[in-house]
Amino acid sequence: MKANEVLLDGFSRVQEQVHEVLTGLDDKVLTARPSETANSIGWLVWHLTRVQDDHVSEVAGHEQTHTADGWHERLGLPFDAADTGYGHTPEQVGQVTASAELLVGYYDAVHARTVEFLKTLDDPDFDRIVDKRWDPPVTLGVRLVSVVDDDAQHMGQAAYLKGLLS
Numbered sequence: 001m002k003a004n005e006v007l008l009d010g011f012s013r014v015q016e017q018v019h020e021v022l023t024g025l026d027d028k029v030l031t032a033r034p035s036e037t038a039n040s041i042g043w044l045v046w047h048l049t050r051v052q053d054d055h056v057s058e059v060a061g062h063e064q065t066h067t068a069d070g071w072h073e074r075l076g077l078p079f080d081a082a083d084t085g086y087g088h089t090p091e092q093v094g095q096v097t098a099s100a101e102l103l104v105g106y107y108d109a110v111h112a113r114t115v116e117f118l119k120t121l122d123d124p125d126f127d128r129i130v131d132k133r134w135d136p137p138v139t140l141g142v143r144l145v146s147v148v149d150d151d152a153q154h155m156g157q158a159a160y161l162k163g164l165l166s
Contacts, residue, residue, distance in 0.1 A: 003141060004121045010148040011052075011114050017155040018045060018107045021162050022100040031097055032165050036090055041158045041165075043096040045103045046075070047085035048154040053110045054084050055147045059130045059140055060117040071106045118144075 022030075022045065030042040039047075050066065057064040066072050072081045075098045079085075085092075098106075126141030138146075 003123050003126050004118045007144050007148060008115060008118050011111060011118070011151070014048075014052075014148065014151040014155055015107065015111045017152075017159065018049075019104060021045070021155065021158045022104050025100045025162070027097070027099065029162070029165050030100055030103075031094070032161075033093070034161070034164060039093050039157065039161075040096065041161050042098060042100075042103060043085065043088070043093045044154045044158040044161070045107065046077070046096050046098060047088075048151045049103070049107045049110050050084040051086070052114060052147050052151055054082075055143060056110070056114045056117060059143055060113075062113070062117075065106070065110045065113050069109055071109065075102055075106060 021041065025041065031040050033040045053064045053066050062068070067081050077098065078095055079092070085096075121140075126139060126144075128140045129137045130140050130143050131138035
């Protein structure tokens with residue numbers, strides 16, 4: 001199995017989880033938080049999608065789906081188009097009020113662009129250095145594994161919250 005096939009499987013599992021967690025959720029559960037400082041399901045899914053969009057677009061060399069396809073406007077959130085949610089305050093977390101339908105649509109659009117990029121890669125491509133700010137420098141393979149790992153962690157949190165709040 002080639003490296004891109006493994007990553008395609010990983011990102012497809014995230015997509016399945018996004019659909020599973022968001023299916024049947026009303027806005028009340030989507031935005032509920034077990035405490036004032038906790039994240040909501042909606043924020044978690046929005047954030048993981050923004051990070052995937054940001055990081056994959058950067059290494060693929062294309063504009064983010066968030067801006068290229070109008071998702072920034074459709075989601076209608078009060079953040080700068082470049083905001084991924086990293087470092088958000090509890091107040092900002094509470095401002096993520098997009099519907100489950102919009103969150104699924106945005107994730108699916110980002111997933112499609114991710115799949116399109118991954119299908120262009122051969123195993124030697126994963127050794128390309130994409131970030132020299134770290135020691136050792138970050139390769140494409142490491143960056144993509146990092147993104148799918150971050151996605152999976154946030155989906156686990158969202159699934160737990162769904163069980164807790166439903």
